[in-house]
Amino acid sequence: MTKSAVLTDKAPAPFNGAPYNQAIIANGLVFTAGQVGFTPDGVLVDGGIVAQTHRTIDNLAVILEAAGSSLENLVKTTVFLQDLGDFAAVNAVYKERIPSPHPARSTFEVAKLPGGALIEIEAIATA
Numbered sequence: 814m815t816k817s818a819v820l821t822d823k824a825p826a827p828f829n830g831a832p833y834n835q836a837i838i839a840n841g842l843v844f845t846a847g848q849v850g851f852t853p854d855g856v857l858v859d860g861g862i863v864a865q866t867h868r869t870i871d872n873l874a875v876i877l878e879a880a881g882s883s884l885e886n887l888v889k890t891t892v893f894l895q896d897l898g899d900f901a902a903v904n905a906v907y908k909e910r911i912p913s914p915h916p917a918r919s920t921f922e923v924a925k926l927p928g929g930a931l932i933e934i935e936a937i938a939t940a
Contacts, residue, residue, distance in 0.1 A: 814840060821879035824872040825851040828927045835876045843880040843938045847893065848872040849930035862899040862931045866906040869934050877938055886938040887916040893933040897922040903932060 819836035820826075827833050827846070836845040850858045850865030851872070858868045870884070877883050890911075894903065900920065908915075916936070926933050 819843070819876060819880045821875055823853055823875040823879070824848065825853055825855050836880050838880050838940055841940050842888075843877060843882045843886075843936075843940050845873060845876055845936045845938075847891075847933040847935040848876070849927055849933045851928065851930070857928055857930060862896075862902050863906055865931050866903050867910070869932055870906070870910045873934060873936055877936070880938075880940060882938045882940050884910070884938075885912045886940075887911065887936055888939060889917045889937040890919075891935045892918060892920040893923045893926060894920065895923065895926055895931045899931065 816837050816839040818834040819838060820834060824835055825848075827835070833846050836843050848869050850868035852858060852868065858864045874884050877886070892903065894900065
């Protein structure tokens, strides 16, 4: 199996210099690291869950693009929420931004996310 790392300056670098890549391409699939609502220069966007969800999807989109893929090629996402009460707001943005047919998805409430983020999304897409 061959694998290659994806790195773009259009999305945030790994959080606090942690040892991971924004994505890995392997066997025709793109596996993204979890993305949160940081700008490419590492600042968490203002505006609550809706703004952070949009920025998170923006980050996924540019990473997938750097990997030669796109949001249209998503097959699976995992959504982590600090508050499951944000589920409806996230779904509204997700439905607007993620092309149909929508990928398989799991959603979890978690105790804490990096940098005070309210949402994190990781994804698998075809290359």
